[in-house]
Amino acid sequence: MSKVKYYYDSETLSYRKIERKKRTTLKYASMFILAAALFGFLFVFIASQFIESPKERELKRELSNLELQYKLINKRLDDAFAALENVEERDNSIYRLYFEANPIPNEQRRAGFGGINRYKKFEGYDNSALVVESNKRIDQLQKAIVVQSRSLDEIAVLAKDKEKFLEAIPAIQPVNNEELTRMASGYGYRTDPFTKVRKFHFGMDFTAPRGTPVYASGDGIVKRADNSATGYGKHIRIDHGYGYMSLYAHLNKYKVRANQKVKRGDLIGYVGSTGRSEAPHLHYEIFKDGERINPINFYYGNLSAIEYENMLKKALLENQSLD
Incomplete structure:
Protein backbone atom coordinates (compact mmCIF):
# COMPACT_ATOMS: atom_id res chain seq x y z
CA MET A 1 0.00 0.00 0.00
CA ILE A 51 37.98 0.49 -23.80
CA GLU A 52 38.42 -2.08 -26.67
CA SER A 53 35.94 -4.86 -27.11
CA PRO A 54 37.15 -8.44 -27.71
CA LYS A 55 36.02 -8.18 -31.34
CA GLU A 56 37.94 -4.92 -31.81
CA ARG A 57 41.06 -6.42 -30.30
CA GLU A 58 40.76 -9.40 -32.66
CA LEU A 59 40.31 -7.16 -35.72
CA LYS A 60 43.25 -5.00 -34.62
CA ARG A 61 45.48 -8.08 -34.37
CA GLU A 62 44.39 -9.21 -37.83
CA LEU A 63 45.13 -5.76 -39.27
CA SER A 64 48.59 -5.71 -37.67
CA ASN A 65 49.28 -9.17 -39.07
CA LEU A 66 48.16 -8.08 -42.56
CA GLU A 67 50.47 -5.06 -42.42
CA LEU A 68 53.35 -7.32 -41.42
CA GLN A 69 52.57 -9.77 -44.23
CA TYR A 70 52.52 -6.97 -46.81
CA LYS A 71 55.90 -5.75 -45.56
CA LEU A 72 57.27 -9.27 -45.83
CA ILE A 73 55.84 -9.57 -49.33
CA ASN A 74 57.60 -6.35 -50.34
CA LYS A 75 60.86 -7.68 -48.90
CA ARG A 76 60.49 -10.85 -50.96
CA LEU A 77 59.68 -8.71 -54.00
CA ASP A 78 62.95 -6.82 -53.43
CA ASP A 79 64.81 -10.15 -53.48
CA ALA A 80 62.94 -11.32 -56.59
CA PHE A 81 63.69 -8.07 -58.45
CA ALA A 82 67.38 -8.33 -57.49
CA ALA A 83 67.58 -11.90 -58.83
CA LEU A 84 65.73 -10.93 -62.01
CA GLU A 85 67.98 -7.92 -62.58
CA ASN A 86 70.99 -10.24 -62.41
CA VAL A 87 69.46 -12.48 -65.09
CA GLU A 88 68.54 -9.44 -67.21
CA GLU A 89 72.10 -8.10 -67.00
CA ARG A 90 73.56 -11.41 -68.17
CA ASP A 91 70.88 -11.65 -70.85
CA ASN A 92 71.78 -8.23 -72.30
CA SER A 93 75.56 -8.27 -71.85
CA ILE A 94 76.34 -11.94 -72.57
CA TYR A 95 73.62 -14.00 -74.23
CA ARG A 96 72.08 -11.44 -76.57
CA LEU A 97 75.48 -9.92 -77.33
CA TYR A 98 76.96 -13.32 -78.23
CA PHE A 99 74.07 -14.21 -80.53
CA GLU A 100 74.07 -10.74 -82.10
CA ALA A 101 70.62 -9.78 -80.79
CA ASN A 102 69.81 -6.24 -79.69
CA PRO A 103 69.72 -5.74 -75.89
CA ILE A 104 66.27 -5.16 -74.40
CA PRO A 105 66.09 -1.59 -72.98
CA ASN A 106 65.20 -1.19 -69.31
CA GLU A 107 62.22 0.99 -70.25
CA GLN A 108 60.70 -2.00 -72.02
CA ARG A 109 61.47 -4.39 -69.17
CA ARG A 110 59.94 -2.05 -66.54
CA ALA A 111 57.13 -0.54 -68.58
CA GLY A 112 53.94 0.20 -66.66
CA PHE A 113 50.33 -0.38 -67.59
CA GLY A 114 48.45 2.34 -69.42
CA GLY A 115 44.72 2.99 -69.60
CA ILE A 116 42.33 2.67 -66.66
CA ASN A 117 43.36 2.73 -63.03
CA ARG A 118 43.98 -0.95 -62.28
CA TYR A 119 44.17 -0.34 -58.52
CA LYS A 120 41.06 1.76 -57.88
CA LYS A 121 39.44 -1.08 -55.94
CA PHE A 122 42.20 -0.85 -53.31
CA GLU A 123 41.72 2.86 -52.65
CA GLY A 124 39.79 4.46 -49.75
CA TYR A 125 41.18 2.36 -46.88
CA ASP A 126 43.65 3.07 -44.07
CA ASN A 127 46.39 0.99 -45.73
CA SER A 128 45.48 1.65 -49.36
CA ALA A 129 48.95 3.01 -50.22
CA LEU A 130 50.65 -0.16 -48.96
CA VAL A 131 48.23 -2.47 -50.78
CA VAL A 132 48.38 -0.50 -54.04
CA GLU A 133 52.19 -0.36 -54.02
CA SER A 134 52.46 -4.10 -53.37
CA ASN A 135 50.09 -4.94 -56.21
CA LYS A 136 51.92 -2.58 -58.58
CA ARG A 137 55.23 -4.27 -57.82
CA ILE A 138 53.76 -7.74 -58.30
CA ASP A 139 52.36 -6.69 -61.70
CA GLN A 140 55.74 -5.19 -62.70
CA LEU A 141 57.53 -8.37 -61.66
CA GLN A 142 55.11 -10.56 -63.61
CA LYS A 143 55.52 -8.41 -66.72
CA ALA A 144 59.32 -8.35 -66.40
CA ILE A 145 59.36 -12.15 -66.07
CA VAL A 146 57.25 -12.46 -69.22
CA VAL A 147 59.66 -10.16 -71.12
CA GLN A 148 62.67 -12.14 -69.87
CA SER A 149 61.01 -15.47 -70.69
CA ARG A 150 60.37 -14.34 -74.27
CA SER A 151 63.96 -13.15 -74.52
CA LEU A 152 65.26 -16.56 -73.41
CA ASP A 153 62.95 -18.25 -75.94
CA GLU A 154 64.49 -16.04 -78.62
CA ILE A 155 68.00 -16.85 -77.38
CA ALA A 156 67.20 -20.57 -77.47
CA VAL A 157 66.18 -20.26 -81.14
CA LEU A 158 69.29 -18.19 -81.92
CA ALA A 159 71.50 -20.70 -80.10
CA LYS A 160 70.03 -23.58 -82.05
CA ASP A 161 70.52 -21.66 -85.29
CA LYS A 162 74.04 -20.67 -84.20
CA GLU A 163 74.89 -24.33 -83.57
CA LYS A 164 73.71 -25.23 -87.07
CA PHE A 165 75.64 -22.28 -88.46
CA LEU A 166 78.87 -23.32 -86.73
CA GLU A 167 78.46 -26.88 -87.99
CA ALA A 168 77.79 -25.68 -91.53
CA ILE A 169 80.71 -23.28 -91.87
CA PRO A 170 83.53 -24.87 -93.95
CA ALA A 171 85.99 -24.85 -91.06
CA ILE A 172 88.49 -27.67 -91.61
CA GLN A 173 91.25 -28.39 -94.07
CA PRO A 174 89.85 -30.79 -96.71
CA VAL A 175 93.03 -32.92 -96.82
CA ASN A 176 94.77 -34.19 -93.70
CA ASN A 177 98.18 -32.67 -93.00
CA GLU A 178 99.72 -36.15 -92.62
CA GLU A 179 98.84 -36.93 -96.26
CA LEU A 180 99.99 -33.64 -97.76
CA THR A 181 103.13 -33.44 -99.85
CA ARG A 182 103.00 -29.67 -99.56
CA MET A 183 100.70 -26.67 -99.68
CA ALA A 184 101.54 -25.71 -103.22
CA SER A 185 99.75 -22.44 -103.80
CA GLY A 186 97.53 -19.99 -101.98
CA TYR A 187 94.83 -17.42 -102.76
CA GLY A 188 96.07 -14.43 -104.76
CA TYR A 189 98.21 -13.62 -107.79
CA ARG A 190 100.21 -16.64 -108.99
CA THR A 191 102.01 -17.78 -112.15
CA ASP A 192 99.83 -19.91 -114.44
CA PRO A 193 101.60 -23.28 -114.96
CA PHE A 194 100.55 -23.48 -118.62
CA THR A 195 100.77 -19.90 -119.90
CA LYS A 196 103.35 -18.64 -117.35
CA VAL A 197 101.25 -15.49 -117.10
CA ARG A 198 100.64 -13.89 -113.70
CA LYS A 199 96.94 -14.12 -112.89
CA PHE A 200 94.67 -14.33 -109.87
CA HIS A 201 94.35 -17.76 -108.25
CA PHE A 202 90.95 -18.01 -106.49
CA GLY A 203 91.62 -21.05 -104.32
CA MET A 204 94.28 -23.05 -102.53
CA ASP A 205 96.19 -26.01 -103.97
CA PHE A 206 97.06 -28.95 -101.72
CA THR A 207 99.62 -31.32 -103.24
CA ALA A 208 98.99 -34.94 -102.29
CA PRO A 209 99.35 -38.38 -103.93
CA ARG A 210 96.63 -39.53 -106.27
CA GLY A 211 93.91 -41.28 -104.28
CA THR A 212 94.41 -39.25 -101.07
CA PRO A 213 91.03 -38.88 -99.28
CA VAL A 214 89.24 -35.54 -99.53
CA TYR A 215 86.82 -34.56 -96.75
CA ALA A 216 83.83 -32.22 -96.58
CA SER A 217 84.87 -29.08 -94.69
CA GLY A 218 81.38 -28.45 -93.28
CA ASP A 219 77.81 -29.76 -93.13
CA GLY A 220 75.80 -29.24 -96.28
CA ILE A 221 74.19 -30.66 -99.42
CA VAL A 222 76.16 -31.74 -102.48
CA LYS A 223 75.00 -29.50 -105.33
CA ARG A 224 77.29 -30.91 -108.01
CA ALA A 225 79.53 -33.95 -108.44
CA ASP A 226 80.53 -33.95 -112.14
CA ASN A 227 83.20 -32.91 -114.63
CA SER A 228 81.16 -30.47 -116.73
CA ALA A 229 82.80 -27.25 -115.48
CA THR A 230 85.65 -25.93 -117.60
CA GLY A 231 89.10 -26.46 -116.04
CA TYR A 232 87.94 -28.10 -112.78
CA GLY A 233 87.77 -31.66 -114.11
CA LYS A 234 85.95 -33.96 -111.72
CA HIS A 235 84.80 -31.69 -108.96
CA ILE A 236 82.30 -31.41 -106.09
CA ARG A 237 80.39 -28.39 -104.85
CA ILE A 238 78.77 -28.41 -101.41
CA ASP A 239 76.14 -25.86 -100.40
CA HIS A 240 76.58 -25.19 -96.65
CA GLY A 241 73.74 -22.69 -96.34
CA TYR A 242 74.07 -19.17 -94.89
CA GLY A 243 75.54 -18.12 -98.26
CA TYR A 244 78.57 -20.47 -98.09
CA MET A 245 79.67 -22.99 -100.73
CA SER A 246 82.87 -25.03 -101.01
CA LEU A 247 84.43 -26.47 -104.19
CA TYR A 248 86.82 -29.45 -104.51
CA ALA A 249 88.43 -29.78 -107.97
CA HIS A 250 90.69 -32.10 -110.05
CA LEU A 251 89.43 -35.21 -108.22
CA ASN A 252 90.27 -38.73 -109.25
CA LYS A 253 86.80 -40.03 -108.28
CA TYR A 254 83.76 -39.19 -106.15
CA LYS A 255 82.28 -40.79 -103.07
CA VAL A 256 79.10 -38.69 -103.08
CA ARG A 257 76.35 -37.76 -105.52
CA ALA A 258 74.28 -34.62 -106.14
CA ASN A 259 71.64 -33.76 -103.51
CA GLN A 260 73.33 -35.96 -100.90
CA LYS A 261 73.62 -34.57 -97.37
CA VAL A 262 77.09 -34.63 -95.88
CA LYS A 263 78.58 -33.82 -92.47
CA ARG A 264 81.87 -32.09 -91.74
CA GLY A 265 84.67 -34.66 -92.03
CA ASP A 266 82.75 -37.06 -94.33
CA LEU A 267 84.79 -38.65 -97.12
CA ILE A 268 83.58 -37.15 -100.42
CA GLY A 269 86.27 -38.07 -102.97
CA TYR A 270 89.93 -38.63 -103.76
CA VAL A 271 92.77 -36.42 -105.00
CA GLY A 272 93.45 -36.61 -108.72
CA SER A 273 94.65 -34.52 -111.64
CA THR A 274 91.62 -34.26 -113.92
CA GLY A 275 90.81 -31.12 -115.88
CA ARG A 276 93.28 -28.30 -116.20
CA SER A 277 95.88 -29.62 -113.79
CA GLU A 278 99.67 -30.00 -113.92
CA ALA A 279 100.01 -32.66 -111.17
CA PRO A 280 97.90 -34.53 -108.61
CA HIS A 281 96.51 -32.01 -106.14
CA LEU A 282 93.26 -30.67 -104.65
CA HIS A 283 92.15 -27.24 -105.74
CA TYR A 284 89.89 -25.88 -102.99
CA GLU A 285 87.67 -22.79 -103.12
CA ILE A 286 85.11 -21.14 -100.81
CA PHE A 287 82.25 -18.93 -101.99
CA LYS A 288 80.29 -16.48 -99.82
CA ASP A 289 77.12 -15.09 -101.38
CA GLY A 290 78.42 -16.09 -104.80
CA GLU A 291 81.82 -14.39 -104.39
CA ARG A 292 85.04 -16.38 -104.03
CA ILE A 293 86.89 -15.60 -100.78
CA ASN A 294 90.22 -16.64 -99.28
CA PRO A 295 89.96 -20.17 -97.77
CA ILE A 296 92.90 -19.43 -95.44
CA ASN A 297 90.45 -17.97 -92.93
CA PHE A 298 88.51 -21.22 -92.57
CA TYR A 299 90.87 -23.80 -91.07
CA TYR A 300 90.34 -23.15 -87.37
CA GLY A 301 88.51 -26.46 -86.97
CA ASN A 302 91.46 -28.85 -87.26
CA LEU A 303 94.73 -26.89 -87.31
CA SER A 304 96.78 -25.85 -84.30
CA ALA A 305 98.05 -22.29 -84.01
CA ILE A 306 101.53 -23.34 -85.17
CA GLU A 307 100.17 -25.34 -88.11
CA TYR A 308 97.97 -22.44 -89.14
CA GLU A 309 100.88 -19.98 -88.93
CA ASN A 310 103.04 -22.22 -91.13
CA MET A 311 100.24 -22.58 -93.68
CA LEU A 312 99.70 -18.82 -93.72
CA LYS A 313 103.37 -18.20 -94.49
CA LYS A 314 103.31 -20.71 -97.39
CA ALA A 315 100.02 -19.36 -98.75
CA LEU A 316 101.44 -15.84 -98.99
CA LEU A 317 104.29 -16.93 -101.25
CA GLU A 318 103.70 -15.80 -104.81
CA ASN A 319 104.72 -18.99 -106.61
CA GLN A 320 103.35 -21.08 -109.45
CA SER A 321 99.94 -22.66 -109.07
CA LEU A 322 99.16 -26.21 -110.23
CA ASP A 323 96.07 -25.31 -112.29
Missing part, protein backbone atom coordinates in the same frame (compact mmCIF):
# COMPACT_ATOMS: atom_id res chain seq x y z
CA SER A 2 1.46 3.31 -1.09
CA LYS A 3 2.17 5.96 1.47
CA VAL A 4 -0.20 8.90 1.70
CA LYS A 5 1.47 12.28 2.02
CA TYR A 6 -0.08 15.38 3.65
CA TYR A 7 0.81 19.01 3.82
CA TYR A 8 -0.24 21.69 6.43
CA ASP A 9 -2.60 24.33 5.14
CA SER A 10 -2.00 27.52 7.17
CA GLU A 11 -5.18 29.12 6.03
CA THR A 12 -7.44 26.40 7.30
CA LEU A 13 -5.07 25.38 10.05
CA SER A 14 -5.43 21.76 9.04
CA TYR A 15 -3.56 18.99 7.18
CA ARG A 16 -4.56 18.30 3.65
CA LYS A 17 -3.83 15.26 1.56
CA ILE A 18 -1.33 15.76 -1.31
CA GLU A 19 -2.93 14.83 -4.61
CA ARG A 20 -0.33 14.03 -7.41
CA LYS A 21 -1.56 14.67 -10.89
CA LYS A 22 -0.97 11.98 -13.57
CA ARG A 23 0.54 14.53 -15.94
CA THR A 24 3.18 15.46 -13.41
CA THR A 25 4.02 11.79 -12.83
CA LEU A 26 4.40 11.23 -16.57
CA LYS A 27 6.61 14.29 -16.81
CA TYR A 28 8.95 13.08 -14.08
CA ALA A 29 9.02 9.60 -15.56
CA SER A 30 9.91 10.96 -19.01
CA MET A 31 12.67 13.14 -17.59
CA PHE A 32 14.08 10.17 -15.72
CA ILE A 33 14.07 7.95 -18.81
CA LEU A 34 15.68 10.69 -20.93
CA ALA A 35 18.38 11.29 -18.34
CA ALA A 36 19.06 7.56 -18.12
CA ALA A 37 19.31 7.23 -21.88
CA LEU A 38 21.62 10.21 -22.11
CA PHE A 39 23.79 8.84 -19.37
CA GLY A 40 23.89 5.44 -21.05
CA PHE A 41 24.86 6.96 -24.40
CA LEU A 42 27.64 8.98 -22.80
CA PHE A 43 28.89 5.91 -20.98
CA VAL A 44 28.95 3.81 -24.15
CA PHE A 45 30.64 6.62 -26.14
CA ILE A 46 33.35 7.15 -23.51
CA ALA A 47 33.85 3.40 -23.12
CA SER A 48 34.22 2.96 -26.89
CA GLN A 49 36.97 5.56 -26.96
CA PHE A 50 39.03 4.11 -24.16
Whole structure:
Protein backbone atom coordinates (compact mmCIF):
# COMPACT_ATOMS: atom_id res chain seq x y z
CA MET A 1 0.00 0.00 0.00
CA SER A 2 1.46 3.31 -1.09
CA LYS A 3 2.17 5.96 1.47
CA VAL A 4 -0.20 8.90 1.70
CA LYS A 5 1.47 12.28 2.02
CA TYR A 6 -0.08 15.38 3.65
CA TYR A 7 0.81 19.01 3.82
CA TYR A 8 -0.24 21.69 6.43
CA ASP A 9 -2.60 24.33 5.14
CA SER A 10 -2.00 27.52 7.17
CA GLU A 11 -5.18 29.12 6.03
CA THR A 12 -7.44 26.40 7.30
CA LEU A 13 -5.07 25.38 10.05
CA SER A 14 -5.43 21.76 9.04
CA TYR A 15 -3.56 18.99 7.18
CA ARG A 16 -4.56 18.30 3.65
CA LYS A 17 -3.83 15.26 1.56
CA ILE A 18 -1.33 15.76 -1.31
CA GLU A 19 -2.93 14.83 -4.61
CA ARG A 20 -0.33 14.03 -7.41
CA LYS A 21 -1.56 14.67 -10.89
CA LYS A 22 -0.97 11.98 -13.57
CA ARG A 23 0.54 14.53 -15.94
CA THR A 24 3.18 15.46 -13.41
CA THR A 25 4.02 11.79 -12.83
CA LEU A 26 4.40 11.23 -16.57
CA LYS A 27 6.61 14.29 -16.81
CA TYR A 28 8.95 13.08 -14.08
CA ALA A 29 9.02 9.60 -15.56
CA SER A 30 9.91 10.96 -19.01
CA MET A 31 12.67 13.14 -17.59
CA PHE A 32 14.08 10.17 -15.72
CA ILE A 33 14.07 7.95 -18.81
CA LEU A 34 15.68 10.69 -20.93
CA ALA A 35 18.38 11.29 -18.34
CA ALA A 36 19.06 7.56 -18.12
CA ALA A 37 19.31 7.23 -21.88
CA LEU A 38 21.62 10.21 -22.11
CA PHE A 39 23.79 8.84 -19.37
CA GLY A 40 23.89 5.44 -21.05
CA PHE A 41 24.86 6.96 -24.40
CA LEU A 42 27.64 8.98 -22.80
CA PHE A 43 28.89 5.91 -20.98
CA VAL A 44 28.95 3.81 -24.15
CA PHE A 45 30.64 6.62 -26.14
CA ILE A 46 33.35 7.15 -23.51
CA ALA A 47 33.85 3.40 -23.12
CA SER A 48 34.22 2.96 -26.89
CA GLN A 49 36.97 5.56 -26.96
CA PHE A 50 39.03 4.11 -24.16
CA ILE A 51 37.98 0.49 -23.80
CA GLU A 52 38.42 -2.08 -26.67
CA SER A 53 35.94 -4.86 -27.11
CA PRO A 54 37.15 -8.44 -27.71
CA LYS A 55 36.02 -8.18 -31.34
CA GLU A 56 37.94 -4.92 -31.81
CA ARG A 57 41.06 -6.42 -30.30
CA GLU A 58 40.76 -9.40 -32.66
CA LEU A 59 40.31 -7.16 -35.72
CA LYS A 60 43.25 -5.00 -34.62
CA ARG A 61 45.48 -8.08 -34.37
CA GLU A 62 44.39 -9.21 -37.83
CA LEU A 63 45.13 -5.76 -39.27
CA SER A 64 48.59 -5.71 -37.67
CA ASN A 65 49.28 -9.17 -39.07
CA LEU A 66 48.16 -8.08 -42.56
CA GLU A 67 50.47 -5.06 -42.42
CA LEU A 68 53.35 -7.32 -41.42
CA GLN A 69 52.57 -9.77 -44.23
CA TYR A 70 52.52 -6.97 -46.81
CA LYS A 71 55.90 -5.75 -45.56
CA LEU A 72 57.27 -9.27 -45.83
CA ILE A 73 55.84 -9.57 -49.33
CA ASN A 74 57.60 -6.35 -50.34
CA LYS A 75 60.86 -7.68 -48.90
CA ARG A 76 60.49 -10.85 -50.96
CA LEU A 77 59.68 -8.71 -54.00
CA ASP A 78 62.95 -6.82 -53.43
CA ASP A 79 64.81 -10.15 -53.48
CA ALA A 80 62.94 -11.32 -56.59
CA PHE A 81 63.69 -8.07 -58.45
CA ALA A 82 67.38 -8.33 -57.49
CA ALA A 83 67.58 -11.90 -58.83
CA LEU A 84 65.73 -10.93 -62.01
CA GLU A 85 67.98 -7.92 -62.58
CA ASN A 86 70.99 -10.24 -62.41
CA VAL A 87 69.46 -12.48 -65.09
CA GLU A 88 68.54 -9.44 -67.21
CA GLU A 89 72.10 -8.10 -67.00
CA ARG A 90 73.56 -11.41 -68.17
CA ASP A 91 70.88 -11.65 -70.85
CA ASN A 92 71.78 -8.23 -72.30
CA SER A 93 75.56 -8.27 -71.85
CA ILE A 94 76.34 -11.94 -72.57
CA TYR A 95 73.62 -14.00 -74.23
CA ARG A 96 72.08 -11.44 -76.57
CA LEU A 97 75.48 -9.92 -77.33
CA TYR A 98 76.96 -13.32 -78.23
CA PHE A 99 74.07 -14.21 -80.53
CA GLU A 100 74.07 -10.74 -82.10
CA ALA A 101 70.62 -9.78 -80.79
CA ASN A 102 69.81 -6.24 -79.69
CA PRO A 103 69.72 -5.74 -75.89
CA ILE A 104 66.27 -5.16 -74.40
CA PRO A 105 66.09 -1.59 -72.98
CA ASN A 106 65.20 -1.19 -69.31
CA GLU A 107 62.22 0.99 -70.25
CA GLN A 108 60.70 -2.00 -72.02
CA ARG A 109 61.47 -4.39 -69.17
CA ARG A 110 59.94 -2.05 -66.54
CA ALA A 111 57.13 -0.54 -68.58
CA GLY A 112 53.94 0.20 -66.66
CA PHE A 113 50.33 -0.38 -67.59
CA GLY A 114 48.45 2.34 -69.42
CA GLY A 115 44.72 2.99 -69.60
CA ILE A 116 42.33 2.67 -66.66
CA ASN A 117 43.36 2.73 -63.03
CA ARG A 118 43.98 -0.95 -62.28
CA TYR A 119 44.17 -0.34 -58.52
CA LYS A 120 41.06 1.76 -57.88
CA LYS A 121 39.44 -1.08 -55.94
CA PHE A 122 42.20 -0.85 -53.31
CA GLU A 123 41.72 2.86 -52.65
CA GLY A 124 39.79 4.46 -49.75
CA TYR A 125 41.18 2.36 -46.88
CA ASP A 126 43.65 3.07 -44.07
CA ASN A 127 46.39 0.99 -45.73
CA SER A 128 45.48 1.65 -49.36
CA ALA A 129 48.95 3.01 -50.22
CA LEU A 130 50.65 -0.16 -48.96
CA VAL A 131 48.23 -2.47 -50.78
CA VAL A 132 48.38 -0.50 -54.04
CA GLU A 133 52.19 -0.36 -54.02
CA SER A 134 52.46 -4.10 -53.37
CA ASN A 135 50.09 -4.94 -56.21
CA LYS A 136 51.92 -2.58 -58.58
CA ARG A 137 55.23 -4.27 -57.82
CA ILE A 138 53.76 -7.74 -58.30
CA ASP A 139 52.36 -6.69 -61.70
CA GLN A 140 55.74 -5.19 -62.70
CA LEU A 141 57.53 -8.37 -61.66
CA GLN A 142 55.11 -10.56 -63.61
CA LYS A 143 55.52 -8.41 -66.72
CA ALA A 144 59.32 -8.35 -66.40
CA ILE A 145 59.36 -12.15 -66.07
CA VAL A 146 57.25 -12.46 -69.22
CA VAL A 147 59.66 -10.16 -71.12
CA GLN A 148 62.67 -12.14 -69.87
CA SER A 149 61.01 -15.47 -70.69
CA ARG A 150 60.37 -14.34 -74.27
CA SER A 151 63.96 -13.15 -74.52
CA LEU A 152 65.26 -16.56 -73.41
CA ASP A 153 62.95 -18.25 -75.94
CA GLU A 154 64.49 -16.04 -78.62
CA ILE A 155 68.00 -16.85 -77.38
CA ALA A 156 67.20 -20.57 -77.47
CA VAL A 157 66.18 -20.26 -81.14
CA LEU A 158 69.29 -18.19 -81.92
CA ALA A 159 71.50 -20.70 -80.10
CA LYS A 160 70.03 -23.58 -82.05
CA ASP A 161 70.52 -21.66 -85.29
CA LYS A 162 74.04 -20.67 -84.20
CA GLU A 163 74.89 -24.33 -83.57
CA LYS A 164 73.71 -25.23 -87.07
CA PHE A 165 75.64 -22.28 -88.46
CA LEU A 166 78.87 -23.32 -86.73
CA GLU A 167 78.46 -26.88 -87.99
CA ALA A 168 77.79 -25.68 -91.53
CA ILE A 169 80.71 -23.28 -91.87
CA PRO A 170 83.53 -24.87 -93.95
CA ALA A 171 85.99 -24.85 -91.06
CA ILE A 172 88.49 -27.67 -91.61
CA GLN A 173 91.25 -28.39 -94.07
CA PRO A 174 89.85 -30.79 -96.71
CA VAL A 175 93.03 -32.92 -96.82
CA ASN A 176 94.77 -34.19 -93.70
CA ASN A 177 98.18 -32.67 -93.00
CA GLU A 178 99.72 -36.15 -92.62
CA GLU A 179 98.84 -36.93 -96.26
CA LEU A 180 99.99 -33.64 -97.76
CA THR A 181 103.13 -33.44 -99.85
CA ARG A 182 103.00 -29.67 -99.56
CA MET A 183 100.70 -26.67 -99.68
CA ALA A 184 101.54 -25.71 -103.22
CA SER A 185 99.75 -22.44 -103.80
CA GLY A 186 97.53 -19.99 -101.98
CA TYR A 187 94.83 -17.42 -102.76
CA GLY A 188 96.07 -14.43 -104.76
CA TYR A 189 98.21 -13.62 -107.79
CA ARG A 190 100.21 -16.64 -108.99
CA THR A 191 102.01 -17.78 -112.15
CA ASP A 192 99.83 -19.91 -114.44
CA PRO A 193 101.60 -23.28 -114.96
CA PHE A 194 100.55 -23.48 -118.62
CA THR A 195 100.77 -19.90 -119.90
CA LYS A 196 103.35 -18.64 -117.35
CA VAL A 197 101.25 -15.49 -117.10
CA ARG A 198 100.64 -13.89 -113.70
CA LYS A 199 96.94 -14.12 -112.89
CA PHE A 200 94.67 -14.33 -109.87
CA HIS A 201 94.35 -17.76 -108.25
CA PHE A 202 90.95 -18.01 -106.49
CA GLY A 203 91.62 -21.05 -104.32
CA MET A 204 94.28 -23.05 -102.53
CA ASP A 205 96.19 -26.01 -103.97
CA PHE A 206 97.06 -28.95 -101.72
CA THR A 207 99.62 -31.32 -103.24
CA ALA A 208 98.99 -34.94 -102.29
CA PRO A 209 99.35 -38.38 -103.93
CA ARG A 210 96.63 -39.53 -106.27
CA GLY A 211 93.91 -41.28 -104.28
CA THR A 212 94.41 -39.25 -101.07
CA PRO A 213 91.03 -38.88 -99.28
CA VAL A 214 89.24 -35.54 -99.53
CA TYR A 215 86.82 -34.56 -96.75
CA ALA A 216 83.83 -32.22 -96.58
CA SER A 217 84.87 -29.08 -94.69
CA GLY A 218 81.38 -28.45 -93.28
CA ASP A 219 77.81 -29.76 -93.13
CA GLY A 220 75.80 -29.24 -96.28
CA ILE A 221 74.19 -30.66 -99.42
CA VAL A 222 76.16 -31.74 -102.48
CA LYS A 223 75.00 -29.50 -105.33
CA ARG A 224 77.29 -30.91 -108.01
CA ALA A 225 79.53 -33.95 -108.44
CA ASP A 226 80.53 -33.95 -112.14
CA ASN A 227 83.20 -32.91 -114.63
CA SER A 228 81.16 -30.47 -116.73
CA ALA A 229 82.80 -27.25 -115.48
CA THR A 230 85.65 -25.93 -117.60
CA GLY A 231 89.10 -26.46 -116.04
CA TYR A 232 87.94 -28.10 -112.78
CA GLY A 233 87.77 -31.66 -114.11
CA LYS A 234 85.95 -33.96 -111.72
CA HIS A 235 84.80 -31.69 -108.96
CA ILE A 236 82.30 -31.41 -106.09
CA ARG A 237 80.39 -28.39 -104.85
CA ILE A 238 78.77 -28.41 -101.41
CA ASP A 239 76.14 -25.86 -100.40
CA HIS A 240 76.58 -25.19 -96.65
CA GLY A 241 73.74 -22.69 -96.34
CA TYR A 242 74.07 -19.17 -94.89
CA GLY A 243 75.54 -18.12 -98.26
CA TYR A 244 78.57 -20.47 -98.09
CA MET A 245 79.67 -22.99 -100.73
CA SER A 246 82.87 -25.03 -101.01
CA LEU A 247 84.43 -26.47 -104.19
CA TYR A 248 86.82 -29.45 -104.51
CA ALA A 249 88.43 -29.78 -107.97
CA HIS A 250 90.69 -32.10 -110.05
CA LEU A 251 89.43 -35.21 -108.22
CA ASN A 252 90.27 -38.73 -109.25
CA LYS A 253 86.80 -40.03 -108.28
CA TYR A 254 83.76 -39.19 -106.15
CA LYS A 255 82.28 -40.79 -103.07
CA VAL A 256 79.10 -38.69 -103.08
CA ARG A 257 76.35 -37.76 -105.52
CA ALA A 258 74.28 -34.62 -106.14
CA ASN A 259 71.64 -33.76 -103.51
CA GLN A 260 73.33 -35.96 -100.90
CA LYS A 261 73.62 -34.57 -97.37
CA VAL A 262 77.09 -34.63 -95.88
CA LYS A 263 78.58 -33.82 -92.47
CA ARG A 264 81.87 -32.09 -91.74
CA GLY A 265 84.67 -34.66 -92.03
CA ASP A 266 82.75 -37.06 -94.33
CA LEU A 267 84.79 -38.65 -97.12
CA ILE A 268 83.58 -37.15 -100.42
CA GLY A 269 86.27 -38.07 -102.97
CA TYR A 270 89.93 -38.63 -103.76
CA VAL A 271 92.77 -36.42 -105.00
CA GLY A 272 93.45 -36.61 -108.72
CA SER A 273 94.65 -34.52 -111.64
CA THR A 274 91.62 -34.26 -113.92
CA GLY A 275 90.81 -31.12 -115.88
CA ARG A 276 93.28 -28.30 -116.20
CA SER A 277 95.88 -29.62 -113.79
CA GLU A 278 99.67 -30.00 -113.92
CA ALA A 279 100.01 -32.66 -111.17
CA PRO A 280 97.90 -34.53 -108.61
CA HIS A 281 96.51 -32.01 -106.14
CA LEU A 282 93.26 -30.67 -104.65
CA HIS A 283 92.15 -27.24 -105.74
CA TYR A 284 89.89 -25.88 -102.99
CA GLU A 285 87.67 -22.79 -103.12
CA ILE A 286 85.11 -21.14 -100.81
CA PHE A 287 82.25 -18.93 -101.99
CA LYS A 288 80.29 -16.48 -99.82
CA ASP A 289 77.12 -15.09 -101.38
CA GLY A 290 78.42 -16.09 -104.80
CA GLU A 291 81.82 -14.39 -104.39
CA ARG A 292 85.04 -16.38 -104.03
CA ILE A 293 86.89 -15.60 -100.78
CA ASN A 294 90.22 -16.64 -99.28
CA PRO A 295 89.96 -20.17 -97.77
CA ILE A 296 92.90 -19.43 -95.44
CA ASN A 297 90.45 -17.97 -92.93
CA PHE A 298 88.51 -21.22 -92.57
CA TYR A 299 90.87 -23.80 -91.07
CA TYR A 300 90.34 -23.15 -87.37
CA GLY A 301 88.51 -26.46 -86.97
CA ASN A 302 91.46 -28.85 -87.26
CA LEU A 303 94.73 -26.89 -87.31
CA SER A 304 96.78 -25.85 -84.30
CA ALA A 305 98.05 -22.29 -84.01
CA ILE A 306 101.53 -23.34 -85.17
CA GLU A 307 100.17 -25.34 -88.11
CA TYR A 308 97.97 -22.44 -89.14
CA GLU A 309 100.88 -19.98 -88.93
CA ASN A 310 103.04 -22.22 -91.13
CA MET A 311 100.24 -22.58 -93.68
CA LEU A 312 99.70 -18.82 -93.72
CA LYS A 313 103.37 -18.20 -94.49
CA LYS A 314 103.31 -20.71 -97.39
CA ALA A 315 100.02 -19.36 -98.75
CA LEU A 316 101.44 -15.84 -98.99
CA LEU A 317 104.29 -16.93 -101.25
CA GLU A 318 103.70 -15.80 -104.81
CA ASN A 319 104.72 -18.99 -106.61
CA GLN A 320 103.35 -21.08 -109.45
CA SER A 321 99.94 -22.66 -109.07
CA LEU A 322 99.16 -26.21 -110.23
CA ASP A 323 96.07 -25.31 -112.29
